[in-house]
Amino acid sequence: MERKTEKGEMKNDTLLEKGMEILWSKGYNATSINDIVEAAGVPKGSFYFYFKSKEDFTVKAIEKYFGTMFPPALEVLQNKSVSPKQRILDFYEFRSQVLKDELNCKMGCMACNLASEMAEHNEEIRKAIEVKTQLVNTYITEAVEEAQEYGEIDTTLNAADLVAFLEDAGKGAMVTMKERNSAYPIDNFMSMVRKLI
Amino acid sequence: MERKTEKGEMKNDTLLEKGMEILWSKGYNATSINDIVEAAGVPKGSFYFYFKSKEDFTVKAIEKYFGTMFPPALEVLQNKSVSPKQRILDFYEFRSQVLKDELNCKMGCMACNLASEMAEHNEEIRKAIEVKTQLVNTYITEAVEEAQEYGEIDTTLNAADLVAFLEDAGKGAMVTMKERNSAYPIDNFMSMVRKLI
DNA sequence: ACCAAAAATATGACCGGTCGTCTAGTAAAC
DNA sequence: GTTTACTAGACGACCGGTCATATTTTTGGT
Numbered sequence: 001m002e003r004k005t006e007k008g009e010m011k012n013d014t015l016l017e018k019g020m021e022i023l024w025s026k027g028y029n030a031t032s033i034n035d036i037v038e039a040a041g042v043p044k045g046s047f048y049f050y051f052k053s054k055e056d057f058t059v060k061a062i063e064k065y066f067g068t069m070f071p072p073a074l075e076v077l078q079n080k081s082v083s084p085k086q087r088i089l090d091f092y093e094f095r096s097q098v099l100k101d102e103l104n105c106k107m108g109c110m111a112c113n114l115a116s117e118m119a120e121h122n123e124e125i126r127k128a129i130e131v132k133t134q135l136v137n138t139y140i141t142e143a144v145e146e147a148q149e150y151g152e153i154d155t156t157l158n159a160a161d162l163v164a165f166l167e168d169a170g171k172g173a174m175v176t177m178k179e180r181n182s183a184y185p186i187d188n189f190m191s192m193v194r195k196l197i
Numbered sequence: 198m199e200r201k202t203e204k205g206e207m208k209n210d211t212l213l214e215k216g217m218e219i220l221w222s223k224g225y226n227a228t229s230i231n232d233i234v235e236a237a238g239v240p241k242g243s244f245y246f247y248f249k250s251k252e253d254f255t256v257k258a259i260e261k262y263f264g265t266m267f268p269p270a271l272e273v274l275q276n277k278s279v280s281p282k283q284r285i286l287d288f289y290e291f292r293s294q295v296l297k298d299e300l301n302c303k304m305g306c307m308a309c310n311l312a313s314e315m316a317e318h319n320e321e322i323r324k325a326i327e328v329k330t331q332l333v334n335t336y337i338t339e340a341v342e343e344a345q346e347y348g349e350i351d352t353t354l355n356a357a358d359l360v361a362f363l364e365d366a367g368k369g370a371m372v373t374m375k376e377r378n379s380a381y382p383i384d385n386f387m388s389m390v391r392k393l394i
Numbered sequence: 395a396c397c398a399a400a401a402a403t404a405t406g407a408c409c410g411g412t413c414g415t416c417t418a419g420t421a422a423a424c
Numbered sequence: 425g426t427t428t429a430c431t432a433g434a435c436g437a438c439c440g441g442t443c444a445t446a447t448t449t450t451t452g453g454t
Contacts, residue, residue, distance in 0.1 A: 005423075045416085045417090116314065169365050192358070192359075
């Protein structure tokens, strides 16, 4: 891919960007190659010049998703001018705001959507998601461990287990948000997180 | 449907039963009508005699899912020979065991899978799921309220909010179970529930 | 009880369309 | 001119759904 022209690089990026939005909204099986190329304004035949397959595209879209969506939240999580516990709360608040304000309580999390739909049917996609979410959990766990050292969070709770639980709760809240077509599950999640940690 | 023959009733049931398993495993868009009729051993044209459309089938499968999967758990939840808090714990334990032992940590929850995949794209399916999960949450909330009256559960926590949070956490744990191909998220959920209530 | 006709139930071939992928051909770069 | 990059449209498979026809069940008469 490093030998592509500048024009090709742009097409590749546009396909990924526009295609990722559709994949995020509709899921894997309801997203056709035609949907993607139409959204990107790229000829259909070109798709296979840039990506080996629909699966290859999806794996790359997952990488792009985490590369785009997570760094701003990570900045909040690693803002050392704030206490560790507050950083964690700010982190979840930040993500809640994105869900509510930027995504209008729709779409949820692309990785969760794809995991739910595809994890048992496509190993490459499952692995691509697992690698990234494990990494996210590691970052959050570090912050929780710091908060425990500061005495801000109960040390009888294993940090990694607590984070896994909270991340699962966040995932579930996003599914319910779609099911209820409501921000309540997200707000309820935030409210509970404040009470629990 | 009340005018069907006995043979027809059996075919209808077989389509629903076998089709529900496939829908549960593969999701809506990856399940074709042909998948369903093949699994049920019913001719394809007959499918449309029994169901108006793929969507109609899915709505009925959702009803069957809750009608089949929930009553046994509800029995556990409403077992008055046990204290309310213990009933709730037994209830979640029961559902965890089903996930791990009967479903081998696969498939998760059909309703969650479908909600994640379809809620934003098909209103009939979304509503069918919402009605049922609201009902489930109501039952659990009643048990939590009883436990609060017995002083078993902290009354500063709103029962419905607590239940919504726990149910979301369970949903997320099932997604992560599929993503990790592991029972850890389910076990972690149970462990956290015991600590939180 | 039996039978023919009517009504109800069931079905298989077909429909028009979409799907992911491929490749001969064209365009762009060097 | 040669090499590399890109693409239009064809391919075979599959999709949800239709409906004329086939089959089964019910009804009513004897």
